[in-house]
Amino acid sequence: MTVQQKKPLMRCLGEFFGNIAKGVKTDPAAERREVARHVSEKTEGDVTLRRTTIDEIEIHSSDEGSD
Numbered sequence: 001m002t003v004q005q006k007k008p009l010m011r012c013l014g015e016f017f018g019n020i021a022k023g024v025k026t027d028p029a030a031e032r033r034e035v036a037r038h039v040s041e042k043t044e045g046d047v048t049l050r051r052t053t054i055d056e057i058e059i060h061s062s063d064e065g066s067d
Contacts, residue, residue, distance in 0.1 A: 031059040 007015075036055040041048065 033057050033059075 038053045041050045
């Protein structure tokens with residue numbers, strides 16, 4: 001088992017404000033939902049191959065489509 005290192009305070013603050021900035025920039029009209037997540041994993045010796053497929057639905061507001 002490996003020992004996890006603690007993140008420095010400045011990195012935590014950067015991630016915090018980065019998430020806030022991302023929320024401000026994100027368009028609230030487009031809603032995204034995760035429908036399914038499939039994970040397949042194959043191990044051969046010291047190598048592990050992992051593939052993750054995420055199915056999402058994006059719902060746009062109705063006034064975006066009309067020109």
